[in-house]
Amino acid sequence: MRRHFFLGAMSLILARRSKAQGRPSLAAERAWSRPALARIGTAVVYLTLRNEGAAPLRVVGGSTPVAESVEIHESLVENNVARMHPRAEGIVVPPDGTVRFEPNGLHLMLMKPYADLKAGESFSLTLRFDNGEALTVPVTVGVREPKAEHGGMHH
Numbered sequence: 001m002r003r004h005f006f007l008g009a010m011s012l013i014l015a016r017r018s019k020a021q022g023r024p025s026l027a028a029e030r031a032w033s034r035p036a037l038a039r040i041g042t043a044v045v046y047l048t049l050r051n052e053g054a055a056p057l058r059v060v061g062g063s064t065p066v067a068e069s070v071e072i073h074e075s076l077v078e079n080n081v082a083r084m085h086p087r088a089e090g091i092v093v094p095p096d097g098t099v100r101f102e103p104n105g106l107h108l109m110l111m112k113p114y115a116d117l118k119a120g121e122s123f124s125l126t127l128r129f130d131n132g133e134a135l136t137v138p139v140t141v142g143v144r145e146p147k148a149e150h151g152g153m154h155h
């Protein structure tokens, strides 16, 4: 816990500095979601986060207009059974590094979607960082990861 706190404090200080230099430090690419029925109670979002700054950034949560809440989860196989674990402490994107949220690994879980998510639709998702910044990305609903397209979104 102490280590997490320390890293959080570090990224706060360093992210302020990189912001002062006026350079966007985080990009999100290929955000997508699987079709889901609202009555099932959950939906999933995958994306790739790239930290182009010099400081680690920690994703601590998110929100979206299409669901009640957003949780960071990780799927792990234990005794041949895949289970999802909430990552309440968030996920650190290292400087000059990439973190992939993808099937069978890290994912963003939408809790209690308000309506069915249908292929071809899109919605927005906002990620929150421990330095108080936020990044809003468009999410496309589809049955598989979209092919690499435009250069992603900056904040």
Ligand SMILES: [Cu+2]
Pocket (backbone or CB within 6 Å): 073, 074, 084, 107, 108, 109
């Ligand atoms: Cu999950």
